[in-house]
Amino acid sequence: xxxxxxxxxxxxxxxxxxxxxxxxxxxxxxxxxxxxxxxxxxxxxxxxxxxxxxxxxxxxxxxxxxxxxxxxxxxxxxxxxxxxx
Amino acid sequence: xxxxxxxxxxxxxxxxxxxxxxxxxxxxxxxxxxxxxxxxxxxxxxxxxxxxxxxxxxxxxxxxxxxxxxxxxxxxxxxxxxxxxxxxxxxxxxxxxxxxxxxxxxxxxxxxx
Numbered sequence: 001x002x003x004x005x006x007x008x009x010x011x012x013x014x015x016x017x018x019x020x021x022x023x024x025x026x027x028x029x030x031x032x033x034x035x036x037x038x039x040x041x042x043x044x045x046x047x048x049x050x051x052x053x054x055x056x057x058x059x060x061x062x063x064x065x066x067x068x069x070x071x072x073x074x075x076x077x078x079x080x081x082x083x084x085x
Numbered sequence: 086x087x088x089x090x091x092x093x094x095x096x097x098x099x100x101x102x103x104x105x106x107x108x109x110x111x112x113x114x115x116x117x118x119x120x121x122x123x124x125x126x127x128x129x130x131x132x133x134x135x136x137x138x139x140x141x142x143x144x145x146x147x148x149x150x151x152x153x154x155x156x157x158x159x160x161x162x163x164x165x166x167x168x169x170x171x172x173x174x175x176x177x178x179x180x181x182x183x184x185x186x187x188x189x190x191x192x193x194x195x196x197x198x
Contacts (some may be wrong), residue, residue, distance in 0.1 A: 001092065007097035008099050015106040017142060019118075028113050035109060035122045041153070042130045046095075047139050048146060057149035064153060068160040072167055081170035082109065 002050055009046065012039050030074050037067035089137060094136030101129035114180035119169055126161040 016039065019032035041060045048056035105125020112118045134154035139148040173188055 005095065005099050008103055012102050012106040015110050019109050025115065025172070025177050027168065027175070027177050028118065031115065031122055032109060033167075033177060034161075037107065038126050038130050038161070039102060039106070041089050041157070042098070042133050045130075045133050045150065045153075046182045049140065050163060052146075052178070054145040054149060056092055057146060058152060060154065061149065061153050064157055064160070070166055071164040075164070075168040075171035076167075080175060 002046065005046055006043070009039055009043050027078060030071060030078070033074075034067065037063060037070075038052050041067075091136040091140035094139060095133050098129045098132030098136060100126055101132065105129055113182070115172055116169060116175050116179065116183075119165055123161065123165045127158060131158055 013036060016032045016036040020029050020036070023032060024028045041064050044056045044060035044063065048054065048060075089141025102125050105121050108125070109118050112121055131154045134150045134157070137150040138147045138154070141150070170188070179186060
């Protein structure tokens with residue numbers, strides 16, 4: 001069961017990487033990067049279930065936080081404004 | 086019984102993740118892709134985290150999974166909204182089959198005043 005779950009998540013990661021490589025505009029790449037980060041969070045949860053340790057979930061929390069801040073900064077950059085308004 | 090319920094939640098979440106990623110590849114323009122991608126986050130990954138909470142119970146793993154689910158539920162629509170608005174202002178075109186554009190009307194109404 002866990003092998004099936006992780007292989008489906010690997011397929012999801014490769015679909016996101018395809019969109020990052022192919023995407024016509026920069027915004028498409030940022031969307032795909034966001035979903036790639038969320039898929040990595042799901043991966044960390046499955047690893048935590050498999051091994052029974054909780055530091056994978058700490059990794060997942062930090063990854064979600066950095067993903068959010070990164071997407072906000074990239075969208076401000078795409079909008080063409082500075083970071084302070 | 087609890088374990089079966091948690092595994093069902095995790096399977097639903099992974100199926101939604103897969104559908105969201107297929108939508109990310111197949112849909113025609115940025116805004117449609119963003120819509121599919123946000124569904125994949127809120128129902129996909131949060132369902133996986135809640136399934137982990139159901140299986141583990143209220144110990145260190147379960148509380149961290151609940152915190153992560155609440156955090157993702159709050160932050161992911163925020164970043165999707167900021168990204169959609171930023172890419173509209175940066176000049177990404179809508180698909181030619183799109184029928185409504187409310188942000189354009191709002192921007193024009195703001196210019197008239």
